Amino acid sequence: MSSLLKLSQVEAYIQQFHILHDINFEVPKGEVTVLLGRNGAGKTTTLRTIMGLNPVSKGSVVFKNEDISNLKPHLIANKGIGYVPEDQGIFGDLTVGENLRVAMKREDQETTERLDWILDLFPDLKKFWKKPGGQLSGGQKQMLAIARAYVNENDLLLIDEPSKGLAPIVVEKVMETILQMKEKTTILLVEQNFLMASKIGDRFYIIDDGQTVHNGLMGELKQDKALMKKYLGVS
Amino acid sequence: MDLIASLTVNGLATGMLIFLLAAGLTLIFGLMSVLNFAHGGLFIWGAYAGVWIYYVTNSFLLAIIVAIVTGLVLGLITERLIIRPVYGNHIQQILITLGFMLVLQELIKVAFGPDQKAVHPPAWLEGSFQMGDVILIKYRLFIIAIGFLLFLTIYLILKKTRIGLIVRAGVMDREMVQTLGINIRFVFMAVFMVGAALAALSGVLHAPYSGVIYAEMGLEFSILAFIVVVIGGMGSFTGSLFAAILVGLAQAFMAYYVPALSLAVNMLIMTVVLIFRPQGLFKVKG
Amino acid sequence: MIGVILKSMTKSNLIYLGVSAILLILPFILTGRSVQFMITQIFIFAIFAMSYDLLLGYTGIISFGHAMFFGIGAYTTAIFMDRFDASFGALLIAILVAVLFAAIVSFIVGILTLRLKSHFYAMLTLAFAGLFLVAAEKWRTLTKGNDGFTFKVPEFLRDSTTIYIVSLICLVLIFFGLRRMTQSPFGRVLVAIRENEERTVSLGFKVLHYKVMVSVVSGVVASFAGVLYMLSLRFVNTSVFHTDVTIDVLLMTIIGGVGTLVGPILGAALIELAHHWISGLANVHWIFERWIILYGTVYILVVIFFPLGIVGTIRSKLSGGSMQKMLSKKKAG
Numbered sequence: 001m002s003s004l005l006k007l008s009q010v011e012a013y014i015q016q017f018h019i020l021h022d023i024n025f026e027v028p029k030g031e032v033t034v035l036l037g038r039n040g041a042g043k044t045t046t047l048r049t050i051m052g053l054n055p056v057s058k059g060s061v062v063f064k065n066e067d068i069s070n071l072k073p074h075l076i077a078n079k080g081i082g083y084v085p086e087d088q089g090i091f092g093d094l095t096v097g098e099n100l101r102v103a104m105k106r107e108d109q110e111t112t113e114r115l116d117w118i119l120d121l122f123p124d125l126k127k128f129w130k131k132p133g134g135q136l137s138g139g140q141k142q143m144l145a146i147a148r149a150y151v152n153e154n155d156l157l158l159i160d161e162p163s164k165g166l167a168p169i170v171v172e173k174v175m176e177t178i179l180q181m182k183e184k185t186t187i188l189l190v191e192q193n194f195l196m197a198s199k200i201g202d203r204f205y206i207i208d209d210g211q212t213v214h215n216g217l218m219g220e221l222k223q224d225k226a227l228m229k230k231y232l233g234v235s
Numbered sequence: 236m237d238l239i240a241s242l243t244v245n246g247l248a249t250g251m252l253i254f255l256l257a258a259g260l261t262l263i264f265g266l267m268s269v270l271n272f273a274h275g276g277l278f279i280w281g282a283y284a285g286v287w288i289y290y291v292t293n294s295f296l297l298a299i300i301v302a303i304v305t306g307l308v309l310g311l312i313t314e315r316l317i318i319r320p321v322y323g324n325h326i327q328q329i330l331i332t333l334g335f336m337l338v339l340q341e342l343i344k345v346a347f348g349p350d351q352k353a354v355h356p357p358a359w360l361e362g363s364f365q366m367g368d369v370i371l372i373k374y375r376l377f378i379i380a381i382g383f384l385l386f387l388t389i390y391l392i393l394k395k396t397r398i399g400l401i402v403r404a405g406v407m408d409r410e411m412v413q414t415l416g417i418n419i420r421f422v423f424m425a426v427f428m429v430g431a432a433l434a435a436l437s438g439v440l441h442a443p444y445s446g447v448i449y450a451e452m453g454l455e456f457s458i459l460a461f462i463v464v465v466i467g468g469m470g471s472f473t474g475s476l477f478a479a480i481l482v483g484l485a486q487a488f489m490a491y492y493v494p495a496l497s498l499a500v501n502m503l504i505m506t507v508v509l510i511f512r513p514q515g516l517f518k519v520k521g
Numbered sequence: 522m523i524g525v526i527l528k529s530m531t532k533s534n535l536i537y538l539g540v541s542a543i544l545l546i547l548p549f550i551l552t553g554r555s556v557q558f559m560i561t562q563i564f565i566f567a568i569f570a571m572s573y574d575l576l577l578g579y580t581g582i583i584s585f586g587h588a589m590f591f592g593i594g595a596y597t598t599a600i601f602m603d604r605f606d607a608s609f610g611a612l613l614i615a616i617l618v619a620v621l622f623a624a625i626v627s628f629i630v631g632i633l634t635l636r637l638k639s640h641f642y643a644m645l646t647l648a649f650a651g652l653f654l655v656a657a658e659k660w661r662t663l664t665k666g667n668d669g670f671t672f673k674v675p676e677f678l679r680d681s682t683t684i685y686i687v688s689l690i691c692l693v694l695i696f697f698g699l700r701r702m703t704q705s706p707f708g709r710v711l712v713a714i715r716e717n718e719e720r721t722v723s724l725g726f727k728v729l730h731y732k733v734m735v736s737v738v739s740g741v742v743a744s745f746a747g748v749l750y751m752l753s754l755r756f757v758n759t760s761v762f763h764t765d766v767t768i769d770v771l772l773m774t775i776i777g778g779v780g781t782l783v784g785p786i787l788g789a790a791l792i793e794l795a796h797h798w799i800s801g802l803a804n805v806h807w808i809f810e811r812w813i814i815l816y817g818t819v820y821i822l823v824v825i826f827f828p829l830g831i832v833g834t835i836r837s838k839l840s841g842g843s844m845q846k847m848l849s850k851k852k853a854g
Contacts, residue, residue, distance in 0.1 A: 051414055077416035089411035091404040101397060102404045103415045152416070270640055320825045325639050329583050330775060331824040337768070338817035345811055454764065458647060465644050499655040502648035509645050513637050 004029045004156055004186050005050070010059035010069075012049045019045045021210040023059070027156065032178070032187045034201035034218070036194075036232055042210040043190040044086055047158045050188075051083050052076040064155065082149030086160040086190075088141045092134030096125050096144055099133050103148045111151060118147045121177050139170035146177065156186045163193040175200055194232060198222055206231045237368035242487045248375040250483025251382025252444065255437035256456060257463040257475040258389065259430020265406035265470025267423045269318055270325055272332040274434055275457030276339030277313070279450060281306050281435020282442045283347050286354050295357035295443075302439035303432045309339075310431025314424050340453040351449035354442040378440055385433070386476055393472060402426060406470050434460075462505045468515025477516060534697075537783075541693045548682045557681045558753065563793045564688040565749045568695050570773040570785030572742035577771075578780030579703055580735050581715035582635070585643045586650030588766035590627065590740040592657070594619040594747025599672055599757035600663060607673035612752075619744045627740030631733035642736075647764075654762035669758025674751075684753050691749060692786075695742060700782055702738070711735055712780075772816065776823055778830025787831060792816075 003026035012020040020042050027033045035043045048054040050061055052073040061069040068076050077083070091099050104111055119126050122143040128136060133144060142162055149157050162178070163171045175196050178187065182200065191197040197204070197218075204221050206214040208231055221228065260274045285302035289295055317335045321327040355361070356374040364371045393399035405412045405419055413419050438456075442448045463482055467474030482501055490497040508515065548557050569591055576582040601615035630649055634641040657664045664670075678684055702708055710731050713721045722728050751757060760766070769792060777788025799812040827834045 053410060053414070072418070073410070073413035074416050074418045077414050083414040085411065085414070089408055089414075091407045091411070093407060094400060094404060098400050099404075102400045102412070102417075104397075105416060148415070317821070326577075326581060326583060327824055327828065329640065329643060330771070331821055333768070333771070334817045334820040334824065337813050338821070341811045341814045341817065345814070458764075461644060462648070465641075495659045496655075498658070499652050502651040502655075505644065505648050506652075509637075509641060509648075510633055513634075513641060 002029050003027060004064065005188065006060075006062045007046075007050070008060050008062070010046075010049065010061060011057050012045060012054055013057055014045065014054065019210055020049065022212070023049075023207070023210070024212050025205045025215065027186060027188050028203070029155075029186050031202040032182055032189055032200050034197045034204045035188070035190045035207055036192075036197060036204055037207035038232070039192075041207045043207050044160055045210075046207065047083070047085075047160050047188070047190060050076075050158060051081065080153070080155040082152065082154035082157045084142075084145045084149045084157065084159040084162065086164065088145040090133040090136070090141050090144055092132060094133055095130050096133060096136070097129045099144055100125075100148055100151055103151055105152055110153065114153065115147075115151050118150050121180060122147060139166050139173065142166065142170075142174055143177070146174070146181075150181060150185070154185065156188060157181070158188050160190045161192060162189070163191065163196050171196060194228070237370070238491075240369045241371075242491055243484065244371060244375050244379070246484030246487030247480065248378045248382075248444065248483070249486055250480035251378050252437050252441050253459060253463055253483055254382055254476050254479035255385065255433045255440070256460045257467070257479055258386075258472060259427075259433045260460045261464045261467060261470055261475040262402065262406070262426050262472060263423075263430050264464065265472075266402060266409065266426055267322070267419075268325070269322070270328045270332065271313075271318065272329060272457050272461070273313060273317065273335040273339060274332075274430075274460050275453040275455065276336045277306055277309050277431045277434040278438040278441075278456045278460075279343055279448070279453035280309055280339060280438070281432075282438030282448045282452070283343055283352075284435070285439030286352060286442050286448060287347060289354070289357075289439075293357075295360070298439055299436065302435045306432035306435025307428050309435070310428035311424070313431065314427040318427070336454060336457055340450050343450040343453070349450070351447050352442075353447050355446070356443040360443075374443060378444060381440065389472070398422075459501060462501050464515075466505055466508045466515060468517035471515065471517035474515055474517030537693075537696070541689070544689055545686065548685045552682075554681045557685045559793065559797060561681070561685045561688045561753050562750075563790045564685075564692045565746050565753065566770070566773065566793060567786040567789040568688075568692055568749065569743055569746035570770050570777070570789045571695065571699055571782050572739045572746065573770045573774045574779060574782055574785045575699065575703075575711075575735055575739045575742070577774055578778075578782075578784075579708065579715065580711045580732060581639070581718075582732065582736065583639055583643045584646040584739075585764070585767060586646030586648070587739075587743055587770055588762050588764065589646065589650035589653045590623045590743035591747040591750070591766060591770075592650075592653055592762040593623045593626065594744035595751045595757055595761040596657065596664065596747075597622060597744075598748045598751040599670070602674055602751075603670060603672040607675050609675045609677075612675055612678075616745070616748055619748050620741050623740040623744030624737050627736045628733060631736035635732040635736065636729050650762060650764070650767065654759060657759045657762055664757075664759070667759050669756060669760075671756045674755055678752050688749050688753065691745070695745075696782060696786070699742070703782065707731070707734075715780075772820055774830075775820060776830055778832030778834070778836075779828075781830070781832040781836065784830050784832035 005027040007023050007025055010020055010023040011018070023042070023046055025033070035046060037043050045054060049056055052068070052071050052075070056069040059069070060067050063079055063081065066079070068079060091102065094102065100115065104115070124140050125144055125147060128140065133141065136144065146159065146162065149159070159178070162174050166174065171193065178189070179200050181187065189197070189201065198221070201218040204215060204218050205212050214227060214231065256274070256278055260271060263269050263271055281302035284305040285298035288301040289298035313335065317331055318328070321331055360374045360377050362373055364373065393403055401412060401417055401422055405422060409419050463478045464475060466481065467478030482504060485500045485504060486497060489500045496503070547560070551557060572590070573584070573587055576584055597619035598612070598615045601611050601618070605611040626649065630642070630645055634645045658666055678687065703711070710721065710726055713726070714728055714731060718728060747761065750761070773788035773792050774785045775788070776791060777786065778784025795812065795816065799815070823830060829837055
């Protein structure tokens with residue numbers, strides 16, 4: 001098992017507040033790793049810290065055998081990490097096409113192929129190509145955000161709660177897509193929706209109060225009702 | 236009829252100059268949330284550097300080029316030395332850029348002398364056209380043409396090119412742009428320099444228009460630029476065009492019909508806008 | 522009574538009182554009219570700068586039109602003294618009107634813009650100050666326009682020593698009054714707003730009320746400084762409304778030290794002295810004629826490297842940084 005991303009004893013602050021105390025986990029190549037935990041446990045902060053949007057005050061973030069902690073966000077992105085933030089970060093005044101074009105570092109054959117592939121998964125994006133991103137529905141925004149992170153040849157995608165605020169049928173669709181993308185890339189997913197997490201995740205880490213407290217294979221978690229109740233409030 | 240046409244041309248010409256000044260400022264604010272009160276200093280340096288070359292070489296074209304270069308260089312210096320240390324802090328930005336404004340203004344007096352300078356348009360732009368009853372002054376038409384051309388160029392760049400899309404995306408959500416692998420600081424520096432060059436260009440074009448330049452114009456035009464940016468909606472490029480033309484026309488008509496109030500007209504428009512539509516005429520969507 | 526006062530005195534209060542006492546004796550030693558006049562100007566601008574510090578230093582509000590309140594006080598006094606007799610009664614009425622007028626204007630500006638982001642207050646005060654300047658220039662029947670006019674003041678205030686002492690007493694009273702206010706629970710809420718406005722809101726404080734209140738107090742004090750300025754100058758013109766006046770008071774506050782009240786007093790002294798001495802050096806070297814360059818540069822360096830100003834920096838050195846690093850706080854958006 002070769003790990004693409006590895007966080008060791010990571011600590012982080014937001015202003016004066018100590019949010020991450022001790023985060024340790026590895027993301028193996030080619031798998032979907034899921035971060036679970038209650039609201040406010042520090043999952044989103046973990047993703048932001050990996051992305052360089054929040055400084056690492058202690059510990060290390062190693063990506064492809066290189067310490068990327070405290071690099072500028074654009075350098076981290078250029079190492080091959082795509083990011084889908086919790087609020088999707090769609091540029092509201094830009095059309096669907098323009099949103100994707102901002103992201104495309106090259107407009108070569110390969111990028112075009114990736115674009116075509118993802119657009120086949122999300123035909124809505126093709127349909128609303130000239131519509132401003134701000135006018136899309138929640139599900140469409142989510143798909144645009146995922147497509148935008150995917151269109152460059154990234155080795156790792158960080159996806160923050162893709163099911164948030166979406167109707168169950170749309171969640172289904174997003175889940176299918178992520179399952180398909182899994183064939184092509186490695187994914188680190190933050191997800192509250194346990195059903196979705198358990199269907200697409202290979203491996204999980206539970207974050208509680210800024211610490212990784214438990215991990216294992218997704219299959220094991222499904223059996224362990226006590227653990228789920230304790231940390232996730234799922235019964 | 237001829238009166239109204241002539242006032243309109245006046246107003247449009249003034250508006251275009253103000254637009255060139257305000258366009259950079261609004262993008263700088265939109266992109267990095269930077270409040271730059273030294274913008275008028277770039278305007279006045281463009282005016283003096285250009286006019287000096289114009290005196291020496293008698294070439295207005297060369298004057299324009301020198302003004303633009305001055306703007307680019309001063310823009311780079313301002314961004315590096317003055318803005319960088321205070322990123323993210325509005326209060327400090329307002330304070331420090333205001334201080335820098337004063338320094339720029341005084342340095343004008345050191346470099347070019349404290350007296351005001353008279354400037355005439357070049358021979359090829361002097362005089363006027365007669366269309367029926369309406370007399371159209373060439374230099375004003377020239378300013379309007381340049382203003383519209385630049386507006387269109389920048390508009391198309393923002394609309395059609397990837398760099399333009401990046402700038403617009405950065406105005407909406409600069410964090411997200413970074414996570415797409417784009418160095419926003421670099422983009423910002425480029426925008427800052429272009430904005431400074433536009434302000435300097437506005438300065439050199441303004442010189443023959445008003446016929447006279449003096450150092451204190453720096454602070455006056457800093458304030459004017461801000462007023463226009465607030466009216467147009469902070470961060471909105473198109474908004475800055477409409478606000479600039481509105482202010483230009485209002486000034487021209489007020490100066491004729493209610494001269495007592497012409498000095499106050501900018502302030503009046505801004506007050507009304509702040510009271511009824513504090514986000515400005517054009518709101519930038521996040 | 523006196524015992525109670527003495528007991529409540531802290532060490533710093535004793536120092537301030539000591540300095541005040543020395544300043545009180547000073548005019549009997551320095552009897553030159555021009556020296557007394559200059560120190561009086563320092564006192565008056567110190568009052569004005571303290572009013573600015575309430576906004577910028579304590580609450581984190583920037584005003585670009587503070588000159589307007591100063592000018593309101595100045596013109597109200599001048600017009601009353603000119604139109605009515607130069608009696609003490611007329612002066613009292615003038616002060617009352619000046620203060621009320623400033624309170625109303627600052628209330629209106631505050632209500633309109635203090636709920637918005639910081640630069641809106643700055644811009645609207647700038648706009649209003651611009652309008653007052655235009656009014657002062659154009660309403661010639663009342664103001665005699667740009668040229669201004671001279672006027673008489675009540676008999677007993679014509680002596681330069683008297684006006685010196687009156688200004689000093691006002692300065693001391695206002696200083697202790699504002700100090701009291703900033704150390705009260707009200708003042709602590711102001712500081713909380715400056716440090717983190719959202720958190721103050723979420724703690725349940727009506728931030729807008731506090732901001733409008735401090736804006737009114739600041740306007741009133743600035744207006745009063747304008748009244749004193751007129752009593753010492755006995756001449757008014759539109760320059761009291763100029764942006765330069767606002768910039769001067771801004772420099773005084775920043776260089777002296779924001780959020781300290783003593784800082785602005787020191788800043789006022791420094792800037793006034795600099796106006797005086799440096800311009801006197803103009804024939805030594807041309808750079809002194811362009812002293813704003815020096816000042817501006819010092820000011821920029823202060824903002825970057827010593828955002829607490831002279832007094833604030835000394836204090837934080839002494840107390841190991843208990844003054845919050847107010848201006849270095851990052852605040853995006």
